[in-house]
Amino acid sequence: MLEGFRKNSNSIVVKTLLFLLIASFAAWGIGDMLRPATTGSSVATVGGVEISAQEVYRDFQREMARMRQLTGDQAVNDNLSMAIGGSVVDRAVNRTLLAVSANDMDVAISDELVRKSIHETEMFQDNGKFSRPRFEQVMFSNQLNEAQYIELVRDDLSREQIISVLVSGATMPEQVAKDLYKHRQEKRSADVVLIKKTDVGELPAPSDADVRKYYDENIKNFMAPEYRKLTLLHITPGDVAENIDVPLENIEDAFAERQGDFKKPARRTVDQIVFSTEDEAKAAAAKLAAGKEFSALSSDVLSLGDVTKEELPEELREATFALSAGSASAPIKSLLGWHIVRVSAVTQAVNPSFEEVRDQLRNALATEMAGEELFGISNDVEDAMGGGATIEEAAKTAGFDLMVIEAADKSGSNTEGTPIKALFNQATILEEAFKLDMNAEPAMKDDGNGGYFMVRVDGVTQSKARSFETVKEVAKTIVADNQKSNAAKTKAEELLKKVKGGTSLMVAAKEASFEVKSEAGFTRFNAPLPQDVVKALFAAKVGETASGETQEGHVIAVLRDIKSMEGTQDQNQINELRRSMANGVSTDLQGQFVNALRTRYQVKVDRGTMNRLFVQEQQ
Known part of the structure; x- marks a missing residue:
């Protein structure tokens, strides 16, 4: 099919650019087309089509390399590692969903369309024309043959065809872009005075009566959350993994199978x-x-x-x-x-020996084997409970200790606001604990992380107001700050009254020993002012005022100049804005379409494989 393409130039500029592209090719990937299919365990299935764990892991390694470049080669924690891995899996699932749907819709891509796509790929061109030597070098560098690449291009084009039909109507009228451009680019200039809370001088300390009044009127701000006393049995893979006997032969087999992961x-x-x-x-x-x-x-x-x-x-x-x-x-x-x-x-290359990774492999295998043992233990506990045993008796029979948590809120913190270690990052356990009635019979549940748990609610302390004495100092600080804010507001209102009465802001501010600052050429989106003040200024006429509160105090502004975009529009920016808006609509449509495909085709993600790929492999 490709024999008709020939190289027609030797531009050194094009050669240099191509060399850079080829050298970066394996690291960047080109739409994931130039990675040969791999075999082995899958990390997910989409409509019965497997997504190779090895392929996903290669993408993951590339993302991790980019992350380390950004963070200065700092270690990436498990949570971030899983987040990056989850994003990689999501992208792979979305690509596969489009491929499966294209196949079901009998989307056909002709040989001529494939030929045209390859012919127009800049990577394979020399002076604008297809170069077979260049094409063959790229194929060789990526361990592909011509037939494989043609099929990959065909698959990619089928996905593109579906998307192109989907987003064909994703356009944006030019007038809408012009109106938005004018709205965004319109500017204001204003003279501004900031009256800080620190400028009001020393004020008398709040009286106990004032503090108590604030406490009574804002009691909802001083509520303690509901707390629950819990008895928890939580069995994790780590609890049983260290006691699992992993035969040496299994570890050696795993080393042979996974050796490449360590290199x-x-x-x-x-x-x-x-x-x-x-x-x-x-x-x-x-x-x-x-x-x-x-x-x-x-x-x-x-x-x-x-x-x-x-x-x-x-x-x-x-x-x-x-x-x-x-x-x-x-x-x-x-x-x-x-x-x-x-x-x-x-x-230098890293190629660890068996002995260097033996313990790591043993722990990984033990964790994998722990799942089956945990399932058996959970069944034994449930059987004991079904036979009339208490959670204490069932745990003792299974050989595990219970945890008694005196008080936990919905976030997993104690009465001091400190996170409880046993409940940290355990949303499933907390959800169950706050769903159960007190003393309700507990049931064994999956914790979502490969473990099992059983929780009993032994006591409930309803949400109630914290006593005045325990929050008095906090309330006193708030009242003192409010007093300063009110004093600053009073000064601002006095200044504003003078300005509205005809005195210039400059004169009025000088008389009150405040500084006037000029804020020139700000838009609705970059103004160094409170949003309510900005909104008022963009609705005001020149000479009119606006005022508002900031964290530092109160601000007064007098509008000095209006710069509209009538007759001064930048057509390039309007065109770019129009494209950006259309791209946004296109992205939304694609997202909705993929979500619809997820409901049509069964998507299964192997969380255990993800954990092994994205967490254990980083250890």
Whole structure:
């Protein structure tokens, strides 16, 4: 199908750009098309179609690498790791939903459409025309053959066809964009006086009567939550995993199966310059040897980033990975020209031995095996309860200790507001605990994290007002702050009255020893003023006033200038705004469509596999 495509130019600019794209290809991915299918366990199924755990994990590793770049290679905690992994799984599920629906709707993509798409892919072009050598190099670098890639493109086009029909009406009238542009870009300028609470001087301390009055009138702000006394039996995989006997043979088999998960390839941080001729490259190498800085050799130094050997074109691999940190190569010939590469950092490969990861593997296998044992234990406890045993007796028979929690609120905190360790991040347990009646017979429940629990409510303390004595100091601080705020408001009202009476803000403020500040050219969205003041100023005429409260005190503003956008519209910004609004509508439509597909096709996500991939693999 592709034999009719031929390379027609040798532009060094295009070659250089292409080299960067190829080198980054494995790290970025191109719409997930250039990753060969993998086999093994699945992390999810969509309408019976499996989503490979290995494929998802590769995407996850890429996201984690980006996260570490952003955070300076700091450790990523389990919660963030699971959040990133969950996002990766969601994207994979959404892609698969579209593919399954396309198949069910008999969406057909012709060979000509596939050919046209490949032909128009810039990555495979040289001077605007398809280049077979370039295409074949990309295929080789990503371990794909032509037939595989064609099918991947066909699948991607089928998804695009569904989406294109769905969002074909997602347009935005130009007048709507113009009106929104004018609304957003309209500006105001105002003279402003801020009367701070700290400017009102020392005020008498609030009296006990004033504090008590505030407490009585705002009693709802001093309510203690409902607390419950709980007896909890919570059995987690970790409770039984350490006592599970994992045969050495199983650990060795797991090492053989998962060895690749522990390996980390060697990496190099690489910059490179591509020259059109060997003579140019040799001349640059000579300058480099004479002490010239690499960055001074050319204005076209390209950073390839932190790459593995396999992420480089074959011609550069050996020479690049033979370099030490800070050194540069001799000229290297490739399909794209003559290269000089420099390595600025070296990361050695990690290939741990069996003994180095034996304990980690044993713990992972024990945790996996714990699920079955926990299920058996939970059944034994339920059977004991069904036979008339109390939760205390059933727990003792099963060999587990109960936890008695004297007081817990719905957030899992005690009466001091401190989180209770046994209830931390245990939403399912808390929901059950606050749903049950007191002394109701407990039932064994799944905690949503691979464990089981049983909870009994032994006592309920209803929500009630905290006593005045326990919150007196808090209330006193609030009353004192309110007094200062009221004093600032009074001064602001006096100043505002003078301005409305004809005195200029500048004069009135000077007489009261307040500073006038000019706020020029602000919009509705970037004004350094309270929102109610901004709203009033945008509804006011020049010379009119607005006032409002801030955290610091009270502000008075006099509108000085109005700048509308009539006749001064930026058509490029309007067009961009129109596109942005249309894209927003398109995104909403796609989201609604995917949600509808989730109700049509059964989506199953293996939380256990997710936990192993996204948490245990990070340990």
